[in-house]
Amino acid sequence: xxxxxxxxxxxxxxxxxxxxxxxxxxxxxxxxxxxxxxxxxxxxxxxxxxxxxxxxxxxxxxxxxxxxxxxxxxxxxxxxxxxxxxxxxxxxxxxxxxxxxxxxxxxxxxxxxxxxxxxxxxxxxxxxxxxxxxxxxxxxxxxxxxxxxxxxxxxxxxxxxxxxxxxxxxxxxxxxxxxxxxxxxxxxxxxxxxxxxxxxxxxxxxxxxxxxxxxxxxxxxxxxxxxxxxxxxxxxxxxxxxxxxxxxxxxxxxxxxxxxxxxxxxxxxxxxxxxxxxxxxxxxxxxxxxxxxxxxxxxxxxxxxxxxxxxxxxxxxxxxxxxxxxxxxxxxxxxxxxxxxxxx
Amino acid sequence: xxxxxxxxxxxxxxxxxxxxxxxxxxxxxxxxxxxxxxxxxxxxxxxxxxxxxxxxxxxxxxxxxxxxxxxxxxxxxxxxxxxxxxxxxxxxxxxxxxxxxxxxxxxxxxxxxxxxxxxxxxxxxxxxxxxxxxxxxxxxxxxxxxxxxxxxxxxxxxxxxxxxxxxxxxxxxxxxxxxxxxxxxxxxxxxxxxxxxxxxxxxxxxxxxxxxxxxxxxxxxxxxxxxxxxxxxxxxxxxx
Numbered sequence: 001x002x003x004x005x006x007x008x009x010x011x012x013x014x015x016x017x018x019x020x021x022x023x024x025x026x027x028x029x030x031x032x033x034x035x036x037x038x039x040x041x042x043x044x045x046x047x048x049x050x051x052x053x054x055x056x057x058x059x060x061x062x063x064x065x066x067x068x069x070x071x072x073x074x075x076x077x078x079x080x081x082x083x084x085x086x087x088x089x090x091x092x093x094x095x096x097x098x099x100x101x102x103x104x105x106x107x108x109x110x111x112x113x114x115x116x117x118x119x120x121x122x123x124x125x126x127x128x129x130x131x132x133x134x135x136x137x138x139x140x141x142x143x144x145x146x147x148x149x150x151x152x153x154x155x156x157x158x159x160x161x162x163x164x165x166x167x168x169x170x171x172x173x174x175x176x177x178x179x180x181x182x183x184x185x186x187x188x189x190x191x192x193x194x195x196x197x198x199x200x201x202x203x204x205x206x207x208x209x210x211x212x213x214x215x216x217x218x219x220x221x222x223x224x225x226x227x228x229x230x231x232x233x234x235x236x237x238x239x240x241x242x243x244x245x246x247x248x249x250x251x252x253x254x255x256x257x258x259x260x261x262x263x264x265x266x267x268x269x270x271x272x273x274x275x276x277x278x279x280x281x282x283x284x285x286x287x288x289x290x291x292x293x294x295x296x297x298x299x300x301x302x303x304x305x306x307x308x309x310x311x312x313x314x315x316x317x318x319x320x321x322x323x324x325x326x327x328x329x330x331x332x333x334x335x336x337x338x339x340x341x342x343x344x
Numbered sequence: 345x346x347x348x349x350x351x352x353x354x355x356x357x358x359x360x361x362x363x364x365x366x367x368x369x370x371x372x373x374x375x376x377x378x379x380x381x382x383x384x385x386x387x388x389x390x391x392x393x394x395x396x397x398x399x400x401x402x403x404x405x406x407x408x409x410x411x412x413x414x415x416x417x418x419x420x421x422x423x424x425x426x427x428x429x430x431x432x433x434x435x436x437x438x439x440x441x442x443x444x445x446x447x448x449x450x451x452x453x454x455x456x457x458x459x460x461x462x463x464x465x466x467x468x469x470x471x472x473x474x475x476x477x478x479x480x481x482x483x484x485x486x487x488x489x490x491x492x493x494x495x496x497x498x499x500x501x502x503x504x505x506x507x508x509x510x511x512x513x514x515x516x517x518x519x520x521x522x523x524x525x526x527x528x529x530x531x532x533x534x535x536x537x538x539x540x541x542x543x544x545x546x547x548x549x550x551x552x553x554x555x556x557x558x559x560x561x562x563x564x565x566x567x568x569x570x571x572x573x574x575x576x577x578x579x580x581x582x583x584x
Contacts, residue, residue, distance in 0.1 A: 024393045024402065026538070026546040027476035027483075127540045137480050137521045139540060186351035186359045231366055232477055232484070234393040234400025236357040258395055258477030266354035294355035295405045302406060 002068030002158040004118060006151040007102065010060015012211070015122065015141035015153075016253075018051025020130035024234070024257045031132035031140065034212060034253050035273035037301060038076045039115045041170050045074035045094055045309040046117035046161075053124075053131040054117040055147065059107035059279075064116075067152070070098040072161025074309075077114030078173050078277065081106045084165065092168035094311055096161045110177075112277050120158035134254055136213070166311035172304045177278050180271045181289045181297070182240065186233075187262035191242075192225045199240075199248065199264055200286045208280025212254040215275055217284075221246025224262065232260045238267030238275070240286075250275050268294035270301045348373075348398075348421055350414050355405050360417055361398040366486060370397045371474055375551045376427045380420040386413060394550045395475045396484075431551050433583040436518070436533045438467065438509050438556035439564035444532035447501070451511065451528040454494045463558060465489040466509075466530055471516055471554045481520035481538025481546060485554060488516045496526035504529050507536060509556060518554075531556070534568035535578040547576070553583045 006013075016039065019032025033039035033056055040050040048054075055062070057080070074094045075082060082089040083104045089095065091114070097103050105114060124131055124142060133141030142151055188196060204217035228244045235241070239251045241261040250267060251259070252275070267275055268289065278284055289297075351359040360377060363370040371394075378394045381401070388408025393400040403413055440448060440463045452459045471485035478484075488511055496512035503522040504510065510517050512527035519525065520538040533556070537548055548554070559567065567577045 022391060023480070023546075024391045024400075025476060025550070026481060027478055028480040028538075128545060136523070139480070183352050183354050186353045186361075231364060231396050232475070233359060233361070233395045233398045234353070234357070236353040236400070236402070238354055256478050257393060258475065263353070266352070266357070268354055269356055291352055291355045291405075291410050295410075298355060299406060 001123065002066060002071055002120070002155045004071070004153045004155060005065045005067055006062060006147050006149055006153075007065055008063040008149050009147050009151075010058060010062065011146060012058030012060050013062050013147045014056050014133035014135065015053050015124070015131050015147070016056045016133060017053040017131045019253075020128050020132045020134070020140065023128060027257050028128070028137070029134060029255055029257050030253070031134040032253050033115065034113050034276035035115070037270070037273045037304075038113065038173055040305050041168070041173060041309060042074050042076035042115035042117035044305050045076065045168050045311070046072065046119045048117055048119070050305060052117065053122045054115045057105050057114040057116060059112055061104070061106040062147070063105075064097070064103045065101065066097045066099050068099065069158060070096050070160040071155060071158045072096050072119030073103070074117045074119070074168065075105065075114060076168065076170065076173060077105075077111055079108040079110035080114045081108045089165050090167040090314060092170055092173065093165050093314070094161055094168060095165040096163060110277075110279065112279055118155050118158065119161055120155040123154040123156040136254060165314045167314050169310040169312060170304075172301070175274050175277070177274055177282060178284055180274050180284055180286050181268045181294065182265035182286045183268060183291055183294055184265050184288050185263070186266070187230060188264055190224055190226055190230070190262035191222065191264055195222050195225070196264065198222060200288055202285035203283040204248065204285065206278045206280055206282050206284060210280065212252060214252055214255065215250040215278070217248045217250070219247070222248065222264070228261060230260055230262055232258045235259045235263070236266055238269070238272050239263045240265045240267065252276060268297060270294070270297040347418065350417070352410070353400065355410070356403060358401045358403065358410065358413060358417070359398050360401065360421070363397045366396045366474070368472060368486070371472070371551070372427055373421075374399050377417070377421055378550070379427060379429055380423075381417075384420065386416045389413070395477070427551065429551070431553055431583050432549070433470070433553045433555065433581040434548055435555050435557050435579040435581070436535045437559045437564065437567050437577055438531045438533050439559050439561055440467070440531040441561050444505070444561065444564065445530055446504075447528040448530050451492070451494065451530060455492055457491060462492065462530065465491050466511065466516070467556050467558050469555075473548055473550055473552045473554060475550050476546075479519070479521045479523060481518075483518050483537055483548060485516040485518070488514060494528075497528075500524040500526050505532055507533050509533055532564070534564055534571050535576065536571055547578070
C-alpha cells in the first residue's frame with residue numbers, strides 16, 4: 001500500500017473530512033474543514049467524494065513525499081507557494097507525486113488554509129464515523145493530533161494522476177475577503193439598531209490570535225442592550241458571538257456546540273471560507289442578507305462542484321521573479337537547476 | 345401554552361426557543377419536541393441539539409425549506425407538548441477523596457462548609473441532565489443544592505482529570521475530557537459518560553437523572569478497571 005509521508009510540518013496541519021456529524025447533542029463539535037468550499041474543491045479535483053478526508057494545511061506549511069507507488073494529488077489554495085522538487089507550481093494544482101520527490105507547500109501573501117486531497121483513501125481508523133481531527137478533545141486524524149514530521153498516512157486504492165502538473169481552474173476560490181454576508185440573529189434583539197448597524201459597517205480588524213475554534217475581531221466595542229449573559233443555547237458554525245468586552249468572535253469549525261453569549265449574527269455557509277481565509281491584520285465588514293438570499297448563494301456554490309474541476313497545463317510564465325527568488329531563499333527547496341529545465 | 349419563537353442561526357440552523365431561563369418545565373418542552381422530531385423527522389433535518397431552553401435544528405436548506413421546517417415544528421409543538429419517553433435514573437459511583445476530590449477543601453472554604461458537608465450535600469442530591477455542551481460528553485446538571493452554589497473561579501485552574509465531577513456557578517457537571525476549568529473538582533467517577541470506541545458512545549440522555557454514590561479510592565480503582573474492561577459501572581433505574 002502506498003503512503004503519504006510528512007517530511008516537515010508547521011503547527012496546525014490536520015486531517016479533515018466533511019466533519020463528524022450527528023453528535024452535537026452530546027457536546028461533540030463536528031470539526032471538519034475551516035474552508036468547506038476549498039476542501040470540497042480539492043476532493044472534487046482528486047475524484048473523491050466531496051467530504052473525503054484531506055490534509056488541511058495552515059500557514060505553517062508542509063513538506064510531503066510518497067512511499068510505494070506514485071500518487072495523484074490535488075492541492076487547492078489561493079496564494080500558497082507550492083514547489084515540486086523546487087519547481088514552482090500554481091496555488092491550485094493537480095499533480096502526480098512520485099517516490100523520491102518532494103512537494104513543498106508554504107504560505108504566500110494571502111490565504112490561511114489550503115487543502116491537499118489524495119487520489120485514493122486515507123486509510124486510518126475513523127472515530128464516530130469520521131477522520132476529522134478535533135485536537136482539543138484529542139480525537140480523529142492520527143491520534144487526535146496535528147500532523148508532524150515523520151508521520152506516515154497509509155493510502156488505500158491510491159492511483160496516479162496525469163504525469164504533468166495541471167493548474168486547477170477554480171475561480172470560485174478567489175473570493176473577495178472584505179465583505180462577509182450574515183443572517184442577523186439568533187440574538188440580534190440583544191442589541192439596539194445602531195449597534196447592529198455598527199456591527200455591519202465595522203470595519204473590523206482580524207486579530208492574529210485566531211485558530212480553528214474562532215476568529216477574533218478588533219474594533220470599536222459593541223454595546224449590549226440587555227446584558228451579555230444568556231442561558232446557553234446551540235451554536236452554529238459562523239455564529240458571531242459578542243462577549244462582555246463587546247468585541248465580536250466568529251465561531252468556526254472547532255467551536256463549542258453550545259454557548260452563553262448573545263450571537264448578533266451568523267455568517268452564511270458560502271462565506272465561512274471567506275472568514276477562514278482572512279489573515280490577521282486584515283479588515284472585514286459584514287452585510288446582512290435574508291435566509292432566502294443565503295440559500296440562493298448556497299445553491300450557486302453547489303453548482304461549482306457539480307462537475308469536474310476544469311484544469312489546464314501549467315505554463316512557465318505563471319510565476320513572478322520574486323516568487324522564484326523566494327523559493328531559493330527558503331533553502332533546501334530548490335535543486336539549483338535552471339528553472340527552464342525544471343519542468344520535465 | 346405559548347408558541348415557541350423561531351430564530352434563524354444562519355440559513356442552515358433554526359433555534360426553537362421556548363424561553364430564556366433554566367427551568368425544568370421549559371426543558372420538558374424542549375425534550376418533548378426533540379422526541380417528536382426523532383419520531384417524525386422531515387427529510388433534510390440533520391441534527392437536533394437540546395439545550396436548557398431551546399432546541400437547535402441543523403438542516404440542509406437545499407433539501408428542506410425553512411418555511412416547511414417551521415410549519416413542521418409548530419405542528420409538532422402543538423400536538424406533542426408532553427414527553428412520551430421515560431427518563432432513566434443513573435447512579436454513578438463518585439470518589440470524593442484524595443486524589444480525586446482535588447478542590448473539595450477549597451470549595452468548602454468558599455461555601456463556608458466543612459469538606460464533609462460539601463460531600464454530603466453533593467451526594468445527597470438528584471440531578472437533572474439538562475444538556476451536553478462545551479466538550480464531548482460534558483453533561484450540564486441542574487439540581488445542585490443551594491449551599492454549594494458558588495461563582496466559578498475568575499481564573500481557570502489547570503486541566504482537570506478525565507471524568508471529573510465538578511460544580512460551579514450554581515450548576516453541577518461531569519467533565520469528561522481534561523481541560524482548564526473555572527469549575528471546582530469535587531470528585532471523579534469511574535463511569536465514562538463518553539467513550540468513543542464503545543458501541544454506545546454516550547449513554548446518558550438529556551432529560552435523564554443522575555445521583556452520585558460515594559466510593560473510596562480503592563473502590564474507585566476497582567470500578568475503573570471494570571469500566572476499562574468494557575463492563576459499565578453506572579447503575580440504571582427508572583424515574584418518573
